[in-house]
Each structure stands twice: as structure tokens, then as C-alpha cells.
Amino acid sequence: MAYKVYSLLCRNHDHGEMEYKGEGDFECPVCGFTYHDDDYDDDGSGERLSVYDAALIWRSKGKDEDYMFGYTEDELEDAL
Numbered sequence: 338m339a340y341k342v343y344s345l346l347c348r349n350h351d352h353g354e355m356e357y358k359g360e361g362d363f364e365c366p367v368c369g370f371t372y373h374d375d376d377y378d379d380d381g382s383g384e385r386l387s388v389y390d391a392a393l394i395w396r397s398k399g400k401d402e403d404y405m406f407g408y409t410e411d412e413l414e415d416a417l
Contacts, residue, residue, distance in 0.1 A: 345372065346402065376407070392416035 345355045347365035355363040355370070361377020364370070386394075391406040392413040398404040405413060 345374075348401075348403070372403070388412055388416045 342357045345357075345363050347353065347355050347368065347370055349365075349368060349370070352365050352367040352370075355365045355372065358364050361374040363372045363374065386406050388408055391404075391408050394406070395401070395404045395408075395413050396417060400410075400413075
């Protein structure tokens with residue numbers, strides 16, 4: 338399956354959206370913060386973080402959208 342590029346906000350939300358640079362890499366045009374999406378490296382093994390584990394991580398990160406692991410906010414909230 339092809340990698341789907343999505344909108345990603347800089348960790349400083351005042352900076353807005355990060356730019357996609359290719360190969361799963363994003364960069365904030367304001368501060369230069371970079372992020373690599375591990376989904377780009379997925380080997381297709383089908384292993385995915387459980388919604389429960391993802392919800393715990395998401396909550397521990399202040400419900401930051403960068404830590405949603407492909408789940409929706411509703412799915413994560415329901416798992417908590």
C-alpha cells in the first residue's frame with residue numbers, strides 16, 4: 338500500500354502545518370523541527386499498536402494529534 342501523506346502540525350502549534358519532504362519526513366518551515374513518520378517504514382507485517390496502548394500513549398502526551406497512531410480521537414477516547 339502506498340504511503341498516504343497527511344497534514345501534520347508542528348509541536349509549536351502557532352507555527353502551523355509542517356511541510357512534507359518525502360520518504361515519511363516532515364519539517365516545520367518556521368522553526369525547522371523535523372518529524373519522521375514510522376508508518377512510512379512499515380514493512381506491511383500487519384503489526385499495529387493496539388487502540389488501548391495507543392490511547393495510553395496519546396493521553397500521556399497531552400492528547401497531541403502527533404501521537405494518535407492512525408486512530409481517530411473518538412476511538413482513543415473510547416479506549417480510555
